[in-house]
Amino acid sequence: MTTKRTRVRFAPSPTGLLHVGNARTALYNWLFARHTGGDFLLRIEDTDLERSEVRYEAQLLEDMRWLGLDWDEGPGQPGEPEVGNFGPYRQSERLALYAEHTERLLAEGKAYRCFCTTEELEIERKQAAAEHGSQVYSGRCRNLLPTEIEKNLAEGKHFAVRLRIEDRPLRFHDLVRGPVEFAAETVSDPVLVRSASGVSAGIPVYNYVVTVDDALMEITHVIRGDDHLSNTPKQVAIYEAFDWAVPEFAHLSTILGADRERLSKRHGATSIATFREMGYLPEALVNYLALLGWGAEDGKTETFTLEELTRAFTLERVTPSPAIFDFEKLNWLNRHYLKLAAPERVVALTWRYFADRLPAQDAATGAIQDWFARLVAVFAPYVDCLEQLPAKTAFVFGFDAEAARMSEENAEVLAVDSAQTVLGELAGRVRAHTGVVIPETFKVWMNEIKAASGAKGKDLFHPVRIALTGAHSGPDFDKLLPLIEGGAVLGLGIASVRERVERFVGV
RNA sequence: GGCGCUAUCGUCUAGGGGUUAGGACGUGAGAUUCUCAAUCUUAAAACCCGGGUUCGAUUCCCGGUAGCGCUACCA
Numbered sequence: 026m027t028t029k030r031t032r033v034r035f036a037p038s039p040t041g042l043l044h045v046g047n048a049r050t051a052l053y054n055w056l057f058a059r060h061t062g063g064d065f066l067l068r069i070e071d072t073d074l075e076r077s078e079v080r081y082e083a084q085l086l087e088d089m090r091w092l093g094l095d096w097d098e099g100p101g102q103p104g105e106p107e108v109g110n111f112g113p114y115r116q117s118e119r120l121a122l123y124a125e126h127t128e129r130l131l132a133e134g135k136a137y138r139c140f141c142t143t144e145e146l147e148i149e150r151k152q153a154a155a156e157h158g159s160q161v162y163s164g165r166c167r168n169l170l171p172t173e174i175e176k177n178l179a180e181g182k183h184f185a186v187r188l189r190i191e192d193r194p195l196r197f198h199d200l201v202r203g204p205v206e207f208a209a210e211t212v213s214d215p216v217l218v219r220s221a222s223g224v225s226a227g228i229p230v231y232n233y234v235v236t237v238d239d240a241l242m243e244i245t246h247v248i249r250g251d252d253h254l255s256n257t258p259k260q261v262a263i264y265e266a267f268d269w270a271v272p273e274f275a276h277l278s279t280i281l282g283a284d285r286e287r288l289s290k291r292h293g294a295t296s297i298a299t300f301r302e303m304g305y306l307p308e309a310l311v312n313y314l315a316l317l318g319w320g321a322e323d324g325k326t327e328t329f330t331l332e333e334l335t336r337a338f339t340l341e342r343v344t345p346s347p348a349i350f351d352f353e354k355l356n357w358l359n360r361h362y363l364k365l366a367a368p369e370r371v372v373a374l375t376w377r378y379f380a381d382r383l384p385a386q387d388a389a390t391g392a393i394q395d396w397f398a399r400l401v402a403v404f405a406p407y408v409d410c411l412e413q414l415p416a417k418t419a420f421v422f423g424f425d426a427e428a429a430r431m432s433e434e435n436a437e438v439l440a441v442d443s444a445q446t447v448l449g450e451l452a453g454r455v456r457a458h459t460g461v462v463i464p465e466t467f468k469v470w471m472n473e474i475k476a477a478s479g480a481k482g483k484d485l486f487h488p489v490r491i492a493l494t495g496a497h498s499g500p501d502f503d504k505l506l507p508l509i510e511g512g513a514v515l516g517l518g519i520a521s522v523r524e525r526v527e528r529f530v531g532v
Numbered sequence: 533g534g535c536g537c538u539a540u541c542g543u544c545u546a547g548g549g550g551u552u553a554g555g556a557c558g559u560g561a562g563a564u565u566c567u568c569a570a571u572c573u574u575a576a577a578a579c580c581c582g583g584g585u586u587c588g589a590u591u592c593c594c595g596g597u598a599g600c601g602c603u604a605c606c607a
Contacts, residue, residue, distance in 0.1 A: 038607055073607060143605075150604095154533065161534090161603085185605050202537070211535050211603085219605040231607045255536055255602030278538075279600065287600075316544065316556085324546030325555045344545075347600060351543050354557040360570085407569050417569095471566090486566030498568035 031063030031245050035096075036235065038070045039082035042296035045350065046250065046280045046288060048092065049314040053277060054248045055094045056315070056338040066242060067099030069115045072234060077117075088297040092307050093331050098242075111242040116234055123229045126237055126267070127186055127218055135266040136217055138184040139166040140177045161213030162187070186218040188233075188262060195258035200246070200275040200340040207258035215259045232256050236263040244272055248340070251276040275340045278318055278347045288350050304374060304411025306366060309359040317348045328361060356409035363405055372398045375411050382415070382422050382517065396511050403504045420494045421512060424520045426528040429495035438497055443480035444488040450474040451489055452530040455523050461510045462522045464503045492529040493522065 035051040037043065043051075058065035067089070071077040086100070098109025107114050130136035139162075149163055167189065169177075177184070195207045217233040229237075239247060254276045264271045282292035294300055300310055308330065315334050316327065319342055329337065363371060376386040376397070383389060383397065404417050429435055438444060454470045455462070475485055487497040499505065506522065513521035520528070 040607080070607065076607085139605090146605085156533090187605095199537095205536080207535075216605050228605090230605065235607090250601095251537065252601055253607095258536095276537080281600080283543085285599065313544095318544085320545050320555095322546090323555090327544095327556050346538050348545090349543060351557065354544065357557055364570085404569095406571095481566090483566055490567070496568085497566090500569080501565080501567095 029245055031058060031061040032066065032243050033058050033063065033246050033248055034066040034068050034239070034242065034244050035094075036068040036070050036238075036249075037085060038073060038076070039078060039085055040073060040076040041081060042298050043085050043088040044288075044295055045297065045300075045310075045314065048088070048297050048310075049280065049317060050248065050250055050277055051089065051094055052092070052311060052314050053275075053319070053338075053340075053343070055096075056334055057246065057248060057275075057340060058097075059335045060338050063245070064097045065094075066109065066111070066244075067096040067114065068238060068242070069100055069117075070231075070235070071115055071117045072228060072231070074117070074228075084298060088301075091301060092297065092311055116238065119234070119238065120228075122241070123218075123234055123237055127229070130188070130217070130266060131186065134189070136186050136188050137167060137169070137214075138174060138177075139187045139214075139216070139220075140169075140182050140184045141166060142183075161210065164214060167214065183220040185216045185220040187214040188217050188259075188266060190214050190262050191265075195261045197257055197261050197271055197274055199254075200273055201278075201343045201345050202254075202276060205254070205257070212258050212262065215262075217263075232259045233263060236260045239272065240264060240267065240269045246273045246275060246340075248275040249277065251278055275343065277343065278345055280317065281347050281349045283349060285349065292350070293352065302412070304378070304414075305355070305359050306362045309355065309362045312362070313355045313358050316354075317350065319343050328358070359410055360406070360408075363408075363411075368398060368402060371405060371411070372401050375401050375414055378412060378415050390515075393515050393517070396508070396515060399511070400508055403500050403508060407500075420496065420499075421508060422517070422519055424525050424528065425495060426525070429491055429529060432495075435491050435495075435497065438483075438487045438491060441480075441484055441488075443478050443484050446478040447474055447480050447485060447488045448492060448530050450477050451492065452526055455526045458523070461514075462506060463510070464506050467502060467506055493525050 033054045035047075035054045037047055037051075055065050057063070067086075069082055069085075071082070082100070089096070098107075098111060099114045100107045113119055127136065131138070146162070153161070166187070190209050190212055192209050195209060195212060197205055199205050215232060216230055218227060218229045221227055257274060257276075261271055280288045282288045284292075286292075288295055294303060297310070301307075311331060311334070312329055315329060315338070319338065321327075321329075321337055322342065326337075372394075373386065376383070379397070383393065386394070389397070400418060400421065401414070404414055405411075407417050408414055430439075451470070451474060454473070458466070471485065471489070474489075475481055478485070483497075490497050490499065490502075493509065494505070509519070509522055509525070512519035513524070
């Protein structure tokens with residue numbers, strides 16, 4: 026038995042930035058295609074002429090590439106030709122195709138012209154609501170006589186095209202939810218093509234074009250958000266009207282914010298572009314999104330490369346229930362991948378956050394590059410995403426002795442009896458020392474200071490740490506000293522150990 | 533209002549007619565460290581409610597409740 030090659034599509038509207046919810050849909054489509062050895066197509070749904078923008082389409086393609094989701098068919102970069110034999114892949118370029126199909130439906134009596142005005146329909150709707158019934162079209166224009174139609178057309182009346190729904194249940198199969206059935210009367214005759222009033226005159230509606238496109242592009246599995254679940258019976262009716270095979274569906278649950286409301290901008294970062302700007306790694310985002318609504322067969326594995334996901338992913342294991350986006354878990358995965366990432370890559374990604382501290386990476390001296398690489402290596406384990414690095418390392422670049430003294434937390438440490446002795450001993454050694462302070466020297470000092478002051482442990486180290494960094498927590502001195510002393514000679518305005526101690530202890 | 537979808541720790545999930553209901557994030561404790569982060573160990577933490585089927589339901593069925601979606605000549 027031969028099975029048909031699977032073909033799936035991701036069909037976003039270029040009306041804004043790629044949102045994590047849509048990115049997950051794209052990912053699941055891609056994984057399914059790659060897992061089954063099928064085709065992954067990208068189709069741009071730009072029939073909303075007022076909101077669609079070219080820059081969003083370009084951004085979209087870029088975000089997809091960044092995530093590592095390549096497509097077999099779809100638009101190329103602006104100015105470049107599209108790839109695939111089922112195009113065009115922008116709906117705005119397919120209008121003639123839809124018109125042909127509408128003619129066919131009309132000719133076969135599967136669709137009909139509806140001359141009802143918006144006002145008339147509004148009245149019907151209100152009445153239905155008052156009677157607690159479902160708000161469906163009455164079917165008033167369903168059976169107009171040919172003479173009436175002629176008359177209306179002759180009078181120049183505007184009309185919409187409606188699909189004639191047969192009176193039988195509309196059924197389809199959903200890989201995530203099982204069989205789904207809708208009664209015909211809950212669907213009513215849907216509009217396929219808008220009437221000639223307004224800007225969208227004669228433009229076919231979404232549910233219609235999406236079905237025509239999916240059928241013509243021979244899509245075998247429609248994987249999309251579950252906000253389309255209630256639209257599906259209408260689409261099934263369209264497939265049936267054309268006598269087309271109804272594809273398999275897989276409706277993915279909604280991604281919610283912590284308040285159980287649909288995830289939106291007010292929950293914080295939600296677009297792929299924003300996460301990238303914040304310094305999240307694509308592999309972390311991909312891994313997290315994969316886990317949001319899908320689980321490995323062993324129920325335990327949490328980290329996956331794209332290749333591993335491709336092997337493991339099946340739609341049968343996708344969860345039907347809505348999922349709350351958990352930034353903490355994303356952070357954990359990002360920290361995980363930050364540790365695995367090649368150091369040079371992390372450095373290159375981090376450089377942009379230090380634009381006001383450092384020269385551009387390609388303009389920086391080798392010494393600065395080396396030093397910055399060490400800085401990143403030391404501090405990367407402290408952050409959720411790269412964007413947090415400047416704040417974490419701020420004390421290296423600008424040491425504020427005044428703030429260090431005034432801080433409440435520090436005051437507590439400095440108020441301990443031995444603290445001033447410790448600082449005095451430290452200052453004496455620093456002043457007497459010439460050249461760079463290396464960790465070995467520092468270690469000797471600390472032992473001497475320990476003996477001289479009687480302070481040990483926190484009482485010994487905390488005051489010193491404050492004098493050097495302004496805080497009583499941070500990386501090991503072994504790592505910190507080379508960073509400070511190494512940074513001080515780079516002409517970046519970084520204070521040396523000596524300058525720090527002088528500033529902190531002096532007057 | 534109508535229709536549909538969903539319901540296991542705080543969160544993401546595994547599981548499934550009899551289980552000590554498993555894993556991960558987060559949280560608490562401990563180890564390590566001068567400290568913080570990291571790391572390791574460890575603890576607490578869940579089957580929405582009510583009926584039915586059954587010797588036995590968290591699991592299957594029905595109802596309720598709640599959340600979400602659709603209910604447009606938006607996509």
